[in-house]
Amino acid sequence: MRRSAAARASLSIALLTPVVLAAVAVGLAVGAGELSLSGALRGREPDATVLFRLRLPRVLLAAEVGAALSVAGVALQALLRNPLADPFVFGLSGGAAIGIAVVTVASGSAIGLAATSAASFLGVLPAQLAAVAGAMAAALLIFTLGRARGQLEPARALLAGIVFNSFASALVLSVEAVLRPDQMQAVSLWLAGTLGYEAMPLLAGAGIALLLPALVLVALAGRLNLLSLGDEGAAALGVDVGRTRLLAFFAASAAVGIAVAFTGLVGFVGLIVPHAVRLVTGPDHRVVLPASALGGAAFLVLADALARVLFRGLGAEPPVGAVTAIVGAPLFVLLMRSRA
Amino acid sequence: MILLEARGLRFRHPGAAREALAGASLSVASGEVVAAIGPNAAGKSTLARLCCGLLAPQEGAISLQQAPMSRLGRRERARRVAFLPQNPPHDLSFTAREVALMGRAPHLGLWSLEGPHDLEIARSALDQFDALDLAERPVSQLSGGERQRVFLARAFAQEAALLVLDEPTAALDLSHQVLLVNALRRKAREGGGALLVLHDLALAGAACDRLALLDRGQVVAEGTPAEVLRPEVLSAVYGTPVEVVANPVTGQPLVAPRISR
Amino acid sequence: MILLLGLLLAAGPRQHLGPPAPAQVRRVVTLAPALSEIVLSLGALDRLVGVTRFDDDPRTSDLPRIGGYNDPQPEAVLAVKPDLALAEPAPANRGPVETLARLGIPVETFPLSRVADIEDAISGISALLGMQERGREVRAGLERARQEAREKARGRPRTRALLVFGLDPLVVAGPDGFAGELLRDAGGENAAGPNALPFFRLSAEAAVRAAPEVIVLCGVESPGGRPPIPGLTKTRVAVLRSTALMHPGPRLPEALADLAAALAR
Numbered sequence: 008m009r010r011s012a013a014a015r016a017s018l019s020i021a022l023l024t025p026v027v028l029a030a031v032a033v034g035l036a037v038g039a040g041e042l043s044l045s046g047a048l049r050g051r052e053p054d055a056t057v058l059f060r061l062r063l064p065r066v067l068l069a070a071e072v073g074a075a076l077s078v079a080g081v082a083l084q085a086l087l088r089n090p091l092a093d094p095f096v097f098g099l100s101g102g103a104a105i106g107i108a109v110v111t112v113a114s115g116s117a118i119g120l121a122a123t124s125a126a127s128f129l130g131v132l133p134a135q136l137a138a139v140a141g142a143m144a145a146a147l148l149i150f151t152l153g154r155a156r157g158q159l160e161p162a163r164a165l166l167a168g169i170v171f172n173s174f175a176s177a178l179v180l181s182v183e184a185v186l187r188p189d190q191m192q193a194v195s196l197w198l199a200g201t202l203g204y205e206a207m208p209l210l211a212g213a214g215i216a217l218l219l220p221a222l223v224l225v226a227l228a229g230r231l232n233l234l235s236l237g238d239e240g241a242a243a244l245g246v247d248v249g250r251t252r253l254l255a256f257f258a259a260s261a262a263v264g265i266a267v268a269f270t271g272l273v274g275f276v277g278l279i280v281p282h283a284v285r286l287v288t289g290p291d292h293r294v295v296l297p298a299s300a301l302g303g304a305a306f307l308v309l310a311d312a313l314a315r316v317l318f319r320g321l322g323a324e325p326p327v328g329a330v331t332a333i334v335g336a337p338l339f340v341l342l343m344r345s346r347a
Numbered sequence: 348m349i350l351l352e353a354r355g356l357r358f359r360h361p362g363a364a365r366e367a368l369a370g371a372s373l374s375v376a377s378g379e380v381v382a383a384i385g386p387n388a389a390g391k392s393t394l395a396r397l398c399c400g401l402l403a404p405q406e407g408a409i410s411l412q413q414a415p416m417s418r419l420g421r422r423e424r425a426r427r428v429a430f431l432p433q434n435p436p437h438d439l440s441f442t443a444r445e446v447a448l449m450g451r452a453p454h455l456g457l458w459s460l461e462g463p464h465d466l467e468i469a470r471s472a473l474d475q476f477d478a479l480d481l482a483e484r485p486v487s488q489l490s491g492g493e494r495q496r497v498f499l500a501r502a503f504a505q506e507a508a509l510l511v512l513d514e515p516t517a518a519l520d521l522s523h524q525v526l527l528v529n530a531l532r533r534k535a536r537e538g539g540g541a542l543l544v545l546h547d548l549a550l551a552g553a554a555c556d557r558l559a560l561l562d563r564g565q566v567v568a569e570g571t572p573a574e575v576l577r578p579e580v581l582s583a584v585y586g587t588p589v590e591v592v593a594n595p596v597t598g599q600p601l602v603a604p605r606i607s608r
Numbered sequence: 609m610i611l612l613l614g615l616l617l618a619a620g621p622r623q624h625l626g627p628p629a630p631a632q633v634r635r636v637v638t639l640a641p642a643l644s645e646i647v648l649s650l651g652a653l654d655r656l657v658g659v660t661r662f663d664d665d666p667r668t669s670d671l672p673r674i675g676g677y678n679d680p681q682p683e684a685v686l687a688v689k690p691d692l693a694l695a696e697p698a699p700a701n702r703g704p705v706e707t708l709a710r711l712g713i714p715v716e717t718f719p720l721s722r723v724a725d726i727e728d729a730i731s732g733i734s735a736l737l738g739m740q741e742r743g744r745e746v747r748a749g750l751e752r753a754r755q756e757a758r759e760k761a762r763g764r765p766r767t768r769a770l771l772v773f774g775l776d777p778l779v780v781a782g783p784d785g786f787a788g789e790l791l792r793d794a795g796g797e798n799a800a801g802p803n804a805l806p807f808f809r810l811s812a813e814a815a816v817r818a819a820p821e822v823i824v825l826c827g828v829e830s831p832g833g834r835p836p837i838p839g840l841t842k843t844r845v846a847v848l849r850s851t852a853l854m855h856p857g858p859r860l861p862e863a864l865a866d867l868a869a870a871l872a873r
Contacts (some may be wrong), residue, residue, distance in 0.1 A: 013460045014660040039683035053686040060711055061682055097443065111699065187805065188779075192678055193699035204682055229459020229793055232445075233452055236438050242401055244505070245425030245453040290440045293459065323661065 011100040012229075012293040019294055025300035027070065030305040030312075034066035037312045041116075041320060054302055055315025060204075067210050068269060069311040069327070070304035073276055075217050075266040077120040077284075080277030081296055082136075082224050087161040093278035094263045100272045102145025106137035107197055108152065111190045111224045138197070139264045144314025145171060146260045158238070159252045160284055177328040200273030200328025202311050216265055217276045220258035228292035229257050235290070276303055276310075277337050286342055310334050350509040350540045351375040351415065352400055356407035358393055367393040368404070372482040373511060375540045380531050381544045382551040383506035384575075385561035386585050391544045392433065394561065395513050398542060399430040403458035406439030412508065425429035425453035433513040433544075435498045441488040441586070444499040446486055447473050472500040475530055477523065499527060503534075510534065510541040516550060528554040552576055553594070560584060576600040620763040622732065625680050626709030626868040629692050633737055639680045639701065641722055642857040647694070649858035658688040680704045682711065688836055689785045692736060696720055722808045723786045726750075730858065740853040746858050749856050753861030754793045757868060761795025769796040770810075770820040773854075775828050775836055786856050787826070794867035796824075797842045812838050822846055824870045829853050846870035 010018070014336035036042070042062075079094040087096070135325075149171055153164025161214065179198075183191055230251045235239040238248050266273075278304040281295060288294045307327070314330040351374060351453045358368040368390045373573065375381045385550045396402045396408060402414050409416040411427045419427070429450070439446065451461055461469075468522040473479045476496040486494055495518045502510055510531070516524045531541050531554065545551045551558055559577040560568040562584045568575045581602060588605040637658040640645040644659045672688055675681035678700035685693065685708055686733040695705050697717040709715045716736060717847020718729035727747050761826055771781040771791050779788035783798040785806020791798055799820035800810060810818075816839040823836060826848045835841045848870055852862035 009465075011461055011466060039681045040687040053689060056711055057683055059684055061686070187700045187807075189700060193702075196678065196700055201703075203703045206710060226457055226459075229452065230457065232441070232459075235436065235439055235441065236431070236449065238399055239396075239430075239432055240435065242421070242437055243399055243425065243430035243432075244449065245422035247421055272619075285440075289442070289445075291445060323679060324681070 012291055015288070015291070019288060019298040020301065023298060023305070027305045027308070029300050030064050030308040031070065034069065034308045034312045035062050037316050038062055046299055049198065060207075064205050064207055064210055064257065065202055065311065066308055067214075068205055069215060069307040071210065071214050072202070072266040072270050072273060073280075073305070073307025074221075074300040075262040075303075075304075076273060076277040077280040078221055078224055078296060078298040079259040079262045079266075080301050080303075081281040081284075081292065082227075082231070082255045082279055083277075084157070085234060085292060086255050086259070087165050087234070089161060089165060089277070090282065092165065093274070094259065095172070095272060095274070095277070096168045096173035097110075098175070099142045099260065099263050099267070101172040101268055102141040102143070102148075103138040103272065104141070104179045104194075105145075105175050105196055106139070106141025107194055108179050108186070109141075111136040111183055111194055112182060115143055130201055136268070140267045142264050142267060143260060145175070146256075150256060158249055159256070175202040178277040186264070192270045196326060197271035198325035200271045200331075201326045202270055202273075205269060213269065220262040220265075222265035223254060223258040224262075225293075225296050227251055227258075228296050231292040232290075243344065273307070273328045273331060275328070275335050276307055279335050279342075280306055282315050283339055306335070307331065348377045348538075349374060349410075350377050350379075351409070351411060351542065352413075353394075353398055353409045354407055356394070356397055356404045356409070356598050357404060358390075358397060358404050360393075361413070366564050368397070370407075371561065371564065371566050372407075373398070373559050373566065373569075375542050377508065377538045377540050378535045379556045380541045380543065380554060381557045381559065382545045382555040383559050383561055384545055384548060384551050390562055390564045391562040392513055395430070395511050395544050396543065399428050399511050400424045422453045425505065425507070427507055428509045428511055429502045429507040431498055431502045431510075431512045431515060433517070435494070437487065437491075437494060442483050442485055443473060443478055443489070443493075443500075444469060444482040446497050447478075447482075447500045447504050448500040450506075453505065453507075468506065469500070469504045472498070472504040475503060475526075476500045477526060480488065492520055492523060495519055496523060496526075499530075503530065508539045510539070511544075512541065513544045514546065515543060516545070516547060524550065548576065548581075552600045552602065553597070562569075572600050576602055615687065622719065622728065623697065625705065625715040625717070627712055627714050627717070629714040629736055631738075633692045635688065635690045635692070636737070637674060637676075637685055637688060637693045638663075638694060639695040639705070640677060640720075641665070642726075643694045643696065643718065643729070643733070644853050645855060645857035645859060646726075646746075647737075648664060649730075649746050650734055650737060650739050652737050655737065657690055658685060659803065660701045670805060675704075679793055680708070682707050683714065686711065693714065693807055694718065696732065721785055723750075723754075723789045723860070724784060726856050726858075726860070750858065750861060753864055754790070757790075757793040757795075757864040761793070762802060764795055766795055766797040768819065768821045769824050769871060770799050770815060770818065770822075770837075771796075771824050771826060772828060772836065773807060773826050775825075775831070778812065778815060778837060779807055780810045780815075781826075782806055782808055786860065787853055790853065790860060790864060790867060791824075794864055796867065796871050816840060824867070827851060 042057055043054050047058035076094050083092040083094060084090055126170050149164060152167040153159055153231045155163055230246050231244050233244050241248050281299050284295055284298045284302050288298050310331045311327050313334055314324050320323055356368050356371045357366055361476045371394055383394055385391055397404055448461055452463040473482055473586045476499050478496045478500055481493055488496060515527060558572055559566050560575050568580050576591050578589055580590045590603045590605055591600050594601050617805060634655055635657045636647060636655050638647060640861060644663050645713040647656050648667060652817045659668045659671050661673040662674055674684040682704055690713060693713050693715045695715055695717045695794060696718055705715055718732060719725050721731060729742050730747050734740050755764055771787055773779045780800045782800060782805050784804055788798050799818040815837050820843060822844045824846050830836055830845055836845060848866050850862050850866045852859040
């Protein structure tokens with residue numbers, strides 16, 4: 008590794024970009040029915056609609072969410088100095104679940120019913136916003152609880168996050184008694200993580216919105232490296248440890264919030280992709296961050312393609328959050344052993 | 348040029364009953380290697396941290412190259428003083444080369460990317476500490492002494508005029524201790540300076556231009572090794588009888604605790 | 609079972625999404641079995657081109673499956689090239705249904721919580737298919753069956769009953785849902801007490817306090833050897849033979865006779 012970090016990062020990007028493109032090709036080729044690519048390109052229906060308005064947005068969403076969750080995972084693992092941190096560890100999943108449950112319950116009550124029935128099917132938006140708001144509120148709470156003497160203390164924050172998540176799950180389980188079964192189904196599906204079909208303008212907006220936290224994290228990458236020297240070691244090298252942590256935390260939370268608003272809690276990606284990447288690239292965040300973004304995108308696109316193919320005969324799809332774990336776990340074990 | 352000037356420092360750690368430093372003063376001029384010595388809890392490490400700007404004194408003033416510490420930005424401070432703590436982290440998966448390169452951080456731009464100049468400085472720093480063959484190995488896999496040399500390389504790669512090293516020789520074997528002393532003296536000749544926190548009084552006597560003896564938060568003796576390393580002073584401060592003899596070859600004072608068999 | 613109940617509880621008004629339906633609807637996709645049954649009862653099997661994987665009517669066995677209640681697959685729906693999709697509104701299928709509308713498929717949603725909803729759905733769907741006459745017949749048939757049941761029950765004392773759709777947790781029909789309404793037609797009195805929901809969870813304690821004379825099990829097995837509801841050990845248990853009460857559609861009249869028999873001492 009005599010190359011500079013810039014060179015290694017560029018190399019990773021150069022090697023992984025074709026992987027992402029290949030994954031996208033697989034994702035576009037796979038689906039509930041047969042698709043004629045030439046037909047679709049010539050504008051034949053329904054092939055053209057299936058390709059451009061169903062599969063393409065879905066694959067793009069998977070890529071965006073996979074990248075966002077992986078990058079957030081890298082950042083949080085650095086912040087907490089804990090390789091077991093995942094994007095939802097800061098209580099994000101608990102907060103989002105509470106948000107969703109509250110909106111779902113409210114929409115069942117007389118007041119909520121009137122409000123959401125007016126937009127009825129379009130009332131999906133309140134639920135998404137509630138999820139993101141819940142996630143951000145929880146993140147803020149945990150960040151505050153995890154501070155001691157004005158500094159974020161990793162162990163404290165981690166503990167607070169885990170405790171909060173347990174509290175939130177218990178709350179959601181209790182709410183289950185009040186929710187109607189159909190509402191509970193909607194909540195459960197969201198909690199398991201699902202990829203749907205979104206409109207392209209929305210996806211483009213989300214992609215742009217995700218660029219900002221991503222760039223912030225890439226700029227912080229060098230400083231994240233220095234954090235591994237300990238708070239004192241990093242401070243002695245000129246790092247504003249408190250501010251670096253704050254920025255990284257909010258950038259990661261923003262990325263997770265945006266992703267989660269679309270898909271619910273897709274687990275495993277943010278935990279495993281950074282580790283898998285580090286096994287190959289080493290710990291330098293300037294390389295791990297871009298590599299994880301690309302690796303995460305490819306991984307989720309492929310996991311989603313697999314989800315769509317697996318149950319094709321049965322006409323159903325398992326939630327992508329389940330497939331990421333089913334596929335990711337053995338893959339990760341293989342990778343770990345080959346490097347041991 | 349005065350690299351470090353610290354006057355009348357008072358510091359109490361939050362929640363502590365006693366002050367760690369009760370009015371300590373110290374200076375390091377370019378070309379000098381100064382050691383802070385003294386028993387445990389004398390305030391040596393606290394003093395070192397204050398001199399790096401990691402802690403702020405409740406009373407007193409510190410300046411680096413005549414600029415008050417409080418007015419220096421973090422990065423500017425890191426360009427003027429390089430700090431090596433007593434127990435650097437040992438579970439790093441970064442390679443020795445990567446750790447040495449971390450020393451360049453205060454000089455890098457927004458995206459924290461090193462250039463060929465930085466790579467060369469890190470390489471020669473590793474070389475200086477006989478650690479070039481460790482370059483591609485993860486720090487977590489190195490022995491205590493090897494790791495210490497890598498961190499020393501990192502501190503030197505920072506190219507700060509002043510080095511503040513807390514117990515830098517603890518894990519080093521004899522030859523590498525000598526290596527460090529030589530590196531320090533070379534730096535001093537080039538116009539830099541160093542403040543060492545040392546337990547090893549023999550090394551203090553042999554390697555340093557000036558010593559500051561601390562006891563319970565105050566500098567009770569300051570001057571050349573011959574002036575400070577006197578049996579009556581040391582016995583009083585350390586609370587145990589010591590002998591001081593002159594090294595027959597170099598003439599430098601050698602301290603030995605009196606132990607009867 | 610829970611899935612079924614889930615859809616049965618869907619709340620949301622009649623709604624139209626996406627582009628307007630064509631004047632001549634020839635290819636209909638249904639996203640719930642009850643809606644398929646309505647289409648079939650109107651005699652429009654030839655126009656049905658896609659159903660859910662839960663449809664079990666033998667007449668639909670050759671039709672392509674387009675997904676489930678909560679996860680209709682847009683690709684599969686597109687593949688059968690429908691000019692109309694019929695859906696029951698539910699929180700979980702909102703996303704896919706909206707996607708279909710966005711892709712240019714006319715979607716009509718029909719809640720099916722109450723008998724009035726079902727009758728509206730029959731009218732609405734028959735209008736969309738241009739079969740209003742047939743729709744009126746089916747509605748009339750439904751009303752007739754209800755009227756007959758009410759006549760038979762007139763003058764007799766009402767039987768207090770719990771209409772149970774789920775055990776563990778205990779889920780019962782409320783007076784305001786289609787199951788509860790048919791219970792009333794058949795001469796029963798809903799022991800489950802006032803509740804706006806068509807189906808809801810009841811605690812064992814509340815069930816005991818409700819003191820029903822008969823526990824009617826609909827679509828659930830009586831657990832062998834022990835009473836279905838703890839605490840109501842002496843209460844008579846009746847099991848409905850027909851599964852028509854599970855489907856909020858034109859098969860409801862089948863259930864009425866069954867219910868009456870279950871209630872009779």
